[in-house]
Amino acid sequence: MAFMPPTGPQGxxxxxxxPPPQAPPPRPLGASTLAVDPGAISRCMFRMTYVWPRSGPGFWFFPTFVGRTSVAGFRWNGFFWMFTGIDLQRIDAFTCV
Known part of the structure; x- marks a missing residue:
């Protein structure tokens, strides 16, 4: 399924x-759950957010849409922001700055 940028009055x-900060923030302490709660990550909307996925390296993310099972926004690839979506079950931890 392809994720499209949300639209609204501003387009x-x-x-x-x-770009995001050069250094990642400290990883939050605490046990992981089976999936990230949409209500918890929605407080990071339109804020620099660092995501630790269940597999692979962490990355900077700028969420612009939170759904029931996924979040979409812009991911920093080291050079520029690119639009992407992530299943909430694939996120181990996150923190917004």
Whole structure:
């Protein structure tokens, strides 16, 4: 399934105008759950957010849409922001700054 940028009165959402911080934040303490709660990650909407996936390296993310089972927004690839979506079950931990 392809994720499309959410639209609204302002049109398509735009990525941040600057890169994320150079260093990742400290990983939150506590046990992982089976899936990230949509209500918990929704507080990070339109904020720089660091995501630790269940597999693979962590990355900076700028969420612009939170659904029941997924989150979409812009992921920093080291050079520029690119639009992407992530299943909430694939996220181990996150923190917004």
């Amino acid at each position: 398509a959402q735009s990525p941040p105008s600057s």
